[in-house]
Amino acid sequence: MGGVIGIEGRKDAAGLVHVGLLTLQHRGQESCGIAVKEKGKDVFNYFTVNGLVLGKFTGDVLEKLKGENAVGHVRYPTSGSKSGILDAQPFIFKSAHGNIAIALSGNIINTTEVRDKLAKEGAIFQHSSETELIVHLIAREKLPIENALKKALAKIEGGYAAVMLFKNKLIGFRDPRGLRPLVLGKLGKSFVLASESPAVEVLGGHYIRDVKPGELIVVENGKLKSTFYAKPAARQNCIFETVYISRPDTLIRGMSVAQARMAMGAKLALQMKGIKADIVMPVPDSGFFAALGFSKASGIPFEMGFVRNHYMGRSFLRTTQHMREIVAKLKLFPISDIIKGKDIILVDDSIVRGTQSKKIINTLREYGARKIHFAVTSPEIIAPCFYGVNTPSKKELIAATHTHDEIVKEIGVDSLTFITIDNAAEACGGNEGAKGFCSACFTGKYPTKISKSTLEAR
Amino acid sequence: MGGVIGIEGRKDAAGLVHVGLLTLQHRGQESCGIAVKEKGKDVFNYFTVNGLVLGKFTGDVLEKLKGENAVGHVRYPTSGSKSGILDAQPFIFKSAHGNIAIALSGNIINTTEVRDKLAKEGAIFQHSSETELIVHLIAREKLPIENALKKALAKIEGGYAAVMLFKNKLIGFRDPRGLRPLVLGKLGKSFVLASESPAVEVLGGHYIRDVKPGELIVVENGKLKSTFYAKPAARQNCIFETVYISRPDTLIRGMSVAQARMAMGAKLALQMKGIKADIVMPVPDSGFFAALGFSKASGIPFEMGFVRNHYMGRSFLRTTQHMREIVAKLKLFPISDIIKGKDIILVDDSIVRGTQSKKIINTLREYGARKIHFAVTSPEIIAPCFYGVNTPSKKELIAATHTHDEIVKEIGVDSLTFITIDNAAEACGGNEGAKGFCSACFTGKYPTKISKSTLEAR
């Protein structure tokens, strides 16, 4: 995933991008960064750092990030396994065009082919990230920047959204299938581009519309120019953005993610009509809205049987077996008098490897749950994603390697229901209806060519 | 508040106390610390640090915290305004008895009197915290440690719970009114003392019982001795532990806090019987369980109209007015299509100054809420607490300075309902019924003498 934000023509550009990144933090915790450009100066002020946004951009740092145009990034390591501070975006490049700052979320799938071709022509590479490729491709075109960028983008395939600074321009673009999200918003007279709408709203701005698949947006001196660098292919929005990546308050297809998830819960309630239970409860926070929707549609009371511990992190001692077991339990704490003796419909957003679900279900059993019916708001995941969602390889996906009955047995539930692909699409369709979703991870049918080597690498 | 935990006779004592402190983090974020004692050595290994528990007790640190008996503390600054690292507990003292490590949560109300008397006798003080007083009082008694401690505790008044290490003993005690909580649990053959039950359960242990008001517990070599240092006064449990301090999964009077809060919501639903609304929604996370209870009792659908941003903190730039406004909004994000055009019953746990409530209600109005009926699960707070809850002075308490109608107007709601004292007590009573709660903050009638100077200081 990863998240991006850019703003044009604000004196407090870095401060605003900083706040925007805080609202996009869930899209990437590996590293973060901001690059800013002052009008009339041809250098960027920038700061990148490993880890969370909070606490890194101190007053001292923000004071140095002077300039009216700014882009920011939060990184989630999708490709490029060995990552370090050198992979923290935005990246800054000098080229014959001039200086460029770029931040990209998502994934490019023909990286190897493009990189090999460039290397043969004498290019050198310093990042494990593929974002560098785009700048190489731009630099090789002697056209004006926008045309150079269009030619460059025509050579890459994938699911991505990016923001760029060049001279006095803020530039944004989204992949031709719309796999990764990018929205356009406005704050006063300034345009804002961001991965999710709350990053605009938190600033006091408002959402205008989604950037369209294959659209290239250039903002300069408060004026916006929209062109397309690719014929819009059949739209292929990533349904996982709604299922679990995005914030509940993010608007996708004109509807909040919270509403879409409640609708998925309601669809599951229909699918599971015959099943009786005392309570519906979510795996927090991922299954929350779906469980609420299920409860309303079914009439089965909604309960919160787990407390999620938000102070937890990954950085502590697991020297003994006892300690390892403790740590596994730290994030979700059961409330015994809610669970004990109940027939439960447990709602979560997905089953990937199945290990996490198994642990949670074990804990419920320990605390006295009677029957457990597991309702899942994504269909069976049977194939890896190459467009920026960090699913593991096929052989690790439980639904790719086990039958339905085997999964039921493995994770230890009384019944298991996955939402159907159609129901998921209907629930998430919003103002554009049930069409135009990528379903590669449920079907193994990818919307782009995937090279054999890429496929086999998973 | 603050939180404490102690364990006796485990080789991994520091590691266990560390995990326990993570589950008590909500009771104090100012500083934290662990002190450990190795059998047969008369020094403590200890580490105290400002800020959150997470990330501070690295492998290197825990490795040095060798020993079988350990106590830990999370600090919330109730008294002693200017605090620094010197105030981080546990404190370590040398005395004629030997070395003592102590950690105390809560508040002692006759600090000034005791300190003045001790100072006149030549005592010197290094901490702003009152915990030091107890050790001074112990050190002045030539009796065996337990008797010395009893005599010391007889001289102080307040609401507190503490754990101590002395020679091979783990010692715990709770104030004679039971104002602050302390529970006894067991992990294998080892006894555990902690402010809340989940700190025992997370370790794989189980809750045995509450430490009784005025009880002094001494554990040595796996054996527990219980005596009383004060005649149990009329029990005066702090109802705010249930209303908002404790975790939802904590057991108080044999019932989970989550259940008690749902019961309070149900009581409020009865109090507000005539009021019509489209949805019930909580201020997250504080009003969550009460809103759920309200919804069930009233039949009005439960909705989650706010997203709470858990990545937020306090440490960032507010240089401009615009930035200050943004920051105010960062923690709670409204979901517009849930709120818009609705008549809402909004549920929260308390109104203290009223400013926070006012902001939230304003936001709801901005996002299109029609009517807002505010339901609050604590009665009107009209008097400060001197027993460890950090309420402000009387003149800052909105319910102490405004009539009901003035509050309604000030915070901008259509109606406002506080739970009655009796309903709150009934809902929170658990296996001991509606009696035995301190209601000082609702009535101004304090269970102990409060010196004039202390009263006036507020």
Place this chain on the structure above:
Amino acid sequence: MGGVIGIEGRKDAAGLVHVGLLTLQHRGQESCGIAVKEKGKDVFNYFTVNGLVLGKFTGDVLEKLKGENAVGHVRYPTSGSKSGILDAQPFIFKSAHGNIAIALSGNIINTTEVRDKLAKEGAIFQHSSETELIVHLIAREKLPIENALKKALAKIEGGYAAVMLFKNKLIGFRDPRGLRPLVLGKLGKSFVLASESPAVEVLGGHYIRDVKPGELIVVENGKLKSTFYAKPAARQNCIFETVYISRPDTLIRGMSVAQARMAMGAKLALQMKGIKADIVMPVPDSGFFAALGFSKASGIPFEMGFVRNHYMGRSFLRTTQHMREIVAKLKLFPISDIIKGKDIILVDDSIVRGTQSKKIINTLREYGARKIHFAVTSPEIIAPCFYGVNTPSKKELIAATHTHDEIVKEIGVDSLTFITIDNAAEACGGNEGAKGFCSACFTGKYPTKISKSTLEAR
């Protein structure tokens, strides 16, 4: 050792003390701290930190250290083996007298007796340092502060110098024998107290005089009052202050330490009259001035055969034997074409364990030195110091356990000459002549009583 500085009546008091501490850094690298008092406020602003002064007192920190009176400290761990941040001075105490900040360098020898007595009376202790004892003793006296302090100091024995803040006073005192140094200086209208004179001069101030043994100085509102809390005992200045502790530019007895060391070198040249050599060279930096004095007195050319590496520290990898050998060499690098084939007079300030000297002499041999005559500007050290110099126990002192010939053989020199006690005293006597030095470490005759237990602890 350790070092102290105090200043009264300057708006930039903390900044000045900070710079003063930088010039006293050689007296202690363990921790450092500054405490400041604002007129009319009865609290101290203070900051203590482990490690070197440089880089710790940032603009942010110094800005908070508001006030006109300030004291500072650099700590060298003489007693109190397990030290932590809690032992970083200045210490801050509350007592019946009021608030006190105190910083002390040196050592108190009857710590155990005083502490035991105080503990029996009910005192409690939080620091491993003995500085706390003085405050306990003050607090027990109901007299005005100065009288209380005098009575307190009458109860302790040792070699020390201290600065204190109390109300609007800056207080300083020096042990009755003058074992540890303290000077009085003036900066504009403000008095300054410091362990060494350059700490005054660097501020643009000037040295007035040494604080006298047993003198108590109180400065308030620019006025100085001097009294004595002890009959001046026979003066017993520590000759090691001149031999190696103090800076070369420090004035002791009206003479720079550099001049005294050159005079010691000249005395050694006389003692070694018959010995022939090509060059005189120092062990840098400790033997530098003595070697220069030796060269002038003897006519043998001075050379610098070693480069001292000032970027080195202690914090690096010694995993292999090869690495350990490398690290041993890192601090002193020989210059081969200066050493090769030469008969050398090597000058250093002292031989303690002998291991360091042995390494250096080995290196000289490796690089082709022919003969090595070792000249040492302190007499044989045969007894530990209890007054603040960190010499090891008797059994580790090579001169206490080996004959002259055995030392010559052990460290591998052709001849070895220690300065005589009389020559050392004459060279260091300055404007007070050869009398009044403590020679305990050379003779084992201590100027104070030393309890059997203290003696045996070494």
Place this chain on the structure above:
Amino acid sequence: MGGVIGIEGRKDAAGLVHVGLLTLQHRGQESCGIAVKEKGKDVFNYFTVNGLVLGKFTGDVLEKLKGENAVGHVRYPTSGSKSGILDAQPFIFKSAHGNIAIALSGNIINTTEVRDKLAKEGAIFQHSSETELIVHLIAREKLPIENALKKALAKIEGGYAAVMLFKNKLIGFRDPRGLRPLVLGKLGKSFVLASESPAVEVLGGHYIRDVKPGELIVVENGKLKSTFYAKPAARQNCIFETVYISRPDTLIRGMSVAQARMAMGAKLALQMKGIKADIVMPVPDSGFFAALGFSKASGIPFEMGFVRNHYMGRSFLRTTQHMREIVAKLKLFPISDIIKGKDIILVDDSIVRGTQSKKIINTLREYGARKIHFAVTSPEIIAPCFYGVNTPSKKELIAATHTHDEIVKEIGVDSLTFITIDNAAEACGGNEGAKGFCSACFTGKYPTKISKSTLEAR
């Protein structure tokens, strides 16, 4: 300047390079880094960091730096004004040849031309350093790496020395004029390349010879291959390496720098034959060895009138004018009783802007010096350096803008003597005699073409 070191075929390669960097620290304090390659793996393990070497390469870091071949770098910012962590070397690149790690000290003077040409061909740049250019030039050649490197180096001009890792090779090269130093050494069976000889000796290895101007050295599996990529131009060693850059124990032309500096002092003594004085003293540490040589040649006694404060740094408060004056004095402390009433010959290595000299001379006057004759071991500096020595622009050079008499007046001395170019060359000539030095900074005659734009930029 900057410094480099590389080693081939040692299991503890990173640890050794780390120690080597400590001995090269004086060549660059801006940033440092180490890159290591494990045999049979085609990735580098590397770590770069801002600031000093000491304390950065902890056990944890070194443990990750596995591999048998390693290169290291300390950076001094000669070009590329705005530098950040991205400019810390070694740089790591991917290219069609494979992965390359490179570290370069010195300066390339046709950077702009080469960069513009590459940019026109589509290259992009990420560092302000010119080291990146070499890798671009290599990557564009389809020849084997050594040939590609030779073709690349033929296109650049400047004074530099570099080390590289590629596959299992350690590669080193030095500019065709030998402006910047690089030596070849051996440690057991392993070859070492380093900027100065002590970096080899500290490891227990020994100096073999200087790398020759225009020489390309490739070491693989313990075997060394030497070729030349440029006809050796007329040798042009930078005399400033001897005058002030290098360590005193570094061997240049077979002689220690200490000896060469003493010889320069002796030459100056001859030049100043008629001048009478009581003492000769250096500006420490830069004038130390020359002052010693002057004393021996002239018979005027050597004295050390300044103490240099090694704990000082740049990072502290200068809020007031008084503070600014204090800080200026902090590094050098005068010893009054050495200076007072003396006629002094003061020796230093150079006068650049003259401001530093002026301050020192002022201080001597304040402390009572009578006459001051200033002897300088470099000729008048009248032109900037473009080969890696960080001299300022012409208009800031006092000797370029003032007559001799004006300088005497400006800095406030009684007489001023610069060493002659011939005397300097003779003193520094070592085993190769007085020829083959670059004297551009004394004459303005540069050994290479300097483009008009480069010249004008200064």
